[in-house]
Amino acid sequence: MRLAAPSNPWFSWEYLQRNSADVLTALQQHTTLTLEAVVLAFALALPLGALAHLRPRLGAPLLGVAGVMYTVPSLALFAVLAPYTGVGRTTVLVGLVAYALLVLIRNVLVGLQGVDPAVRDAARGMGYGRVRLLLTVELPQAVPSIVAGLRLATVSTVALVTVGVVVGYGGLGQLMFRGFRSNYHAEIMTATVLCLLLALVCDLVIAGVGRRLTPWARSTRPV
Amino acid sequence: MDVLQQAFAWLNDPLNWTGRNGVIALTVAHVTVSVLAVLLAAVVALPVGLWLGHRGRGGTAGVVVANTTRALPTLALLTLLAASGLFGNTATVLACAVFAVPPLLSGAVTGLGDVDADVRDAARGTGMSGARSLWSVELPLAVPQLAAGVRTGAVQVLATVPLAALVGGRSLGSIVVEGFGTQNYGQVLAGGILVAALCLVAEGLLAVAQHLVTPAGLQALSRDGRSSGRRRPSRRSAGSTAPPSPPTDDAHAPLAVATSNDSNGSGSPV
Incomplete structure (x- = not known):
């Protein structure tokens, strides 16, 4: 990055002080949108992943459809959605959920299928039914993979929210675009740094929760 | 009028297809930019990836790079540039080249890293030099994952290029x-x-291309593998002996699982 003229610096504390309310609004919009999208996608992905695991015949088309959705660029998806869901929050949210869904379903499925067959056999031998097996044995075993999926989905959702700028609801992307329009370097850089920080914080929080959820991972070291 | 009808009316208007800003000209521009970006990324990423994979390290570095770019919004980079x-x-x-580097890099690193150590040993045993072993033994074996990396990267670039319209x-x-x-939602x-x-379409074509460049021997091998076992456990994560394959205290371990899925699936959404 080359040094900018002093009148238009990339980093400016003054900008942050003067526009703190504006920046905070954008950050809040960004954060709530991300959390809402990931929570919704997770609530959808858990049953869908379990269904795909229990009924493998349904699994392949489910992953196929999700894969096709994933290939469609976000700009195109927002463009296709916008005429129906309007310009604003709903469009962005629907798009974000669609993208987070594939990552989550795939990781739930990988986690459930990665359970050691011997463990599954043991549970079945103890008289566990299919549903109880899923809920009390397979699901806890799949937690590491699910947490990895959540981290991935959250980080990419944070980045993706910015594209919402095309429908006027892009959180920090809004700042980036405005900064670009008015050629205000500090605004772009502030929004970018905040985006990266938000992604990092979310990632660390989810990783921490994942560690708390799998105490056995800390005590028993894999040989 | 219904938006869908408007859209089809727009698509049916020949004037929208020809000319300097017609669909055809824009498609050509779109594809040209994408190809240039992928080539640029390949020139940077493939030699580095091949070298790292051949040396058998750089796995974690690749993961770190991939995750950082995942968090960096495309729009941010575009507006910054x-x-x-x-x-x-x-x-x-x-x-776009910046965003195509991680899939290419991880394709090269995991592709070479997954080459059977015995095969490598055999190559050395028959007197091959490191470079020759890389060129005539390891590289052909790594082709499927290299091709998967190129495919993921290319599709990702094609999906990223439209965003550049926001910055001109x-x-x-x-x-x-x-x-x-212009609030013309039919056109949108x-x-x-x-x-x-x-x-x-690009994804489909590249999938066919990936199939075509895979050496015949490897294709036969994967067919055999598919017909005998139901499915190979995803590389080294599922088949290992460690009981509840948990994330170790290495912070990157869980993400490594996810990115290794990535190299044969899809990259980050754009």
């Missing part, structure tokens, strides 16, 4: 952005359909 004076398609090519790059995304600007929908179609 555009604001620092690189307007139009130069900025687009550079920004010419591509199919221009149709969408112009439609939003039509542009969205065109961009999506381009990406899906």
